[in-house]
Every structure is written in structure tokens, then in C-alpha cells.
Amino acid sequence: MNKKVGIIGCGNMASAIIGGIIQSKLISPENVIVSDRDYAKLELISKKYGIKITKDNTEVANFSDILILAVKPYIHDVILEEIKNNVKSDTVVVTIAAGIDINYIETKLGQTVKVIRTMPNTPALVRQGMSALCANKNVTDKELENVVKIFESFGKVEIIDEKLMDFIPAISGSSPAYVFMFIEALADGGVVSGIPRDKAYKMAAQAVLGAAQMVLETGKHPGELKDMVCTPGGTTIEAVSSLERNNFRGAVIEAVKACNDKAVSMLKK
Numbered sequence: 075m076n077k078k079v080g081i082i083g084c085g086n087m088a089s090a091i092i093g094g095i096i097q098s099k100l101i102s103p104e105n106v107i108v109s110d111r112d113y114a115k116l117e118l119i120s121k122k123y124g125i126k127i128t129k130d131n132t133e134v135a136n137f138s139d140i141l142i143l144a145v146k147p148y149i150h151d152v153i154l155e156e157i158k159n160n161v162k163s164d165t166v167v168v169t170i171a172a173g174i175d176i177n178y179i180e181t182k183l184g185q186t187v188k189v190i191r192t193m194p195n196t197p198a199l200v201r202q203g204m205s206a207l208c209a210n211k212n213v214t215d216k217e218l219e220n221v222v223k224i225f226e227s228f229g230k231v232e233i234i235d236e237k238l239m240d241f242i243p244a245i246s247g248s249s250p251a252y253v254f255m256f257i258e259a260l261a262d263g264g265v266v267s268g269i270p271r272d273k274a275y276k277m278a279a280q281a282v283l284g285a286a287q288m289v290l291e292t293g294k295h296p297g298e299l300k301d302m303v304c305t306p307g308g309t310t311i312e313a314v315s316s317l318e319r320n321n322f323r324g325a326v327i328e329a330v331k332a333c334n335d336k337a338v339s340m341l342k343k
């Protein structure tokens with residue numbers, strides 16, 4: 075893709091995005107720039123991918139056709155104020171932050187700004203991300219397609235209505251954390267029985283990966299896939315019955331609700 079991509083903030087998510095677009099050869103390194111406060115962090119990523127680096131966020135804004143804001147939500151205020159005179163009229167501004175909506179960016183940068191709001195997740199670091207995207211009315215179909223290609227370079231993408239965006243962290247943005255807790259607990263259970271810890275993590279993680287792949291590839295209802303594992307009178311139904319007694323599914327649904335509530339309360343006006 076012959077577009078210049080700039081990223082402000084060089085943390086976890088920026089590394090995933092840069093890794094995806096460079097390793098997939100979607101964009102050549104000389105067309106990518108990233109800024110951060112920490113020059114040592116920038117030097118590391120530049121050494122790895124050969125991209126441009128700077129401590130000056132306005133330089134990133136001046137350079138970019140697609141400008142990705144990859145900083146924490148509470149830093150957006152400062153950054154938008156800093157770059158507001160450097161964002162070109164045809165630049166597409168992309169936010170990946172929870173609690174930052176399209177209206178907020180339009181209010182800060184003007185009603186004609188092209189905005190794409192997204193919610194990726196950390197599995198993007200291993201190119202197995204899940205991202206939801208929505209665009210404002212100023213973004214053309216071609217511009218949205220280009221940003222979709224960037225996000226597809228590190229995982230799967232769904233375009234959704236902005237009114238659902240606050241609920242995406244709970245299901246895919248934040249959920250890797252709950253899955254890691256599940257894998258850790260599963261492995262701890264194995265360690266209780268004497269399985270070496272490294273083998274327990276590998277087996278638990280591969281079981282989760284395989285189960286997730288079955289949901290995606292078979293199109294079968296998760297309940298049907300669960301039933302396929304449960305031999306009548308066998309081991310699995312004992313575990314399932316114990317999980318139900320301990321409100322496993324209820325606890326997960328409550329966690330999703332707590333995440334949703336937090337995302338809505340973070341929304342900046």
C-alpha cells in the first residue's frame with residue numbers, strides 16, 4: 075500500500091501494529107514513523123523493523139496519511155492539542171483507545187476530520203488479533219479499506235456500528251486477560267496433580283487455542299461442541315457440573331458487564 079503511516083505512542087499495541095504492517099510487507103519501513111517520549115524504546119523498534127522514529131508527535135502528524143493514536147485514553151487530550159494544526163485535511167486519524175469516541179476527536183480536531191475508531195487486542199502481537207472498526211462520514215470507502223488492510227495484517231477485523239463500540243473491550247479487547255487467567259488456573263490445577271508447570275501451560279494453552287479454532291472453523295454452537303466432549307458418566311461432565319455449581323458462566327457474564335460499565339463511564343465528552 076502506498077500510504078504513509080504514523081503512530082503516536084510506542085507501547086504494546088503500537089508494536090503489534092508495526093509488526094503486522096512490516097512483517098506482512100503491507101507498507102515499506104520508510105513509509106512508517108513512530109513517536110514516543112522514550113527514545114530508547116524507539117531505537118529498539120527502529121532496529122527491529124527499520125522504521126523512522128522521532129520524539130516529536132507533530133512530525134508524525136505532518137508525515138502521515140494514516141495517523142494512529144496508540145496512547146492511553148487520558149493522554150489523548152494532550153496529544154490532540156499538540157497535533158491539531160499538523161493533521162492534514164486528507165489524513166485519516168485512527169484511535170485504538172477505550173473511551174475515545176468519534177465525536178470526541180471531531181470536537182478536538184474539527185468536524186471535517188476523517189476519523190476511524192477501533193478496538194484491537196494484544197493477540198495482535200502474534201498476528202492473531204481481533205479488531206472492531208467504525209468510521210465517521212468523512213472517511214471514504216477506499217480510506218476505510220486501507221485501514222482495514224492495516225488491521226488485517228495482525229488479525230481479524232469486523233466493521234461495526236459505533237453505538238456498539240463501547241461493548242467491544244469486554245468481548246475481545248479486554249477478554250485476552252480473562253483467558254490468560256483461565257489458562258493459568260487450568261495449569262495450576264494440573265500442577266496440583268504433579269504435571270510440570272511448563273508442560274501444564276503448553277497443554278492448557280493449546281487446548282484453548284484448539285477449542286477457539288473449532289468454534290471459528292466448524293460454525294457449530296459452542297454448547298454442541300461442549301457436548302461432544304462430555305462422555306455420559308465420564309470425566310468432563312463432572313468438571314462441567316462443578317463449574318456450573320461455582321457460577322463459572324455467571325461470573326464471566328458479570329465480568330463482561332463490569333467491563334462494559336467501565337468503558338461507558340470512561341467515555342470522554
Ligand SMILES: NC(=O)C1=CN([C@@H]2O[C@H](COP(=O)(O)OP(=O)(O)OC[C@H]3O[C@@H](n4cnc5c(N)ncnc54)[C@H](OP(=O)(O)O)[C@@H]3O)[C@@H](O)[C@H]2O)C=CC1
Nearest residue numbers: 083084085086087110111144145146147170171172194195
Ligand atoms: N493493551 C491492550 O490490551 C489494549 C489497549 N488498547 C488501547 O491502546 C492504547 C495503548 O495501549 P498500550 O499499547 O497497552 O499502552 P502502552 O502504555 O504500552 O503504550 C503507550 C505508549 O505511549 C507513550 N506515551 C505516553 N505519553 C506520550 C506522549 N505524550 N507522546 C508520545 N508517546 C507517549 C507511553 O510512554 P510511557 O510508558 O512513558 O507513558 C507508551 O510507550 C490505549 O488507549 C488502550 O486503551 C486497545 C486494545 C487493547
Ligand SMILES: O=C(O)[C@@H]1CCC=N1
Nearest residue numbers: 171172195243247248
Ligand atoms: O484495559 C484497557 O482499558 C484496555 C482496553 C482494552 C484492553 N486494554
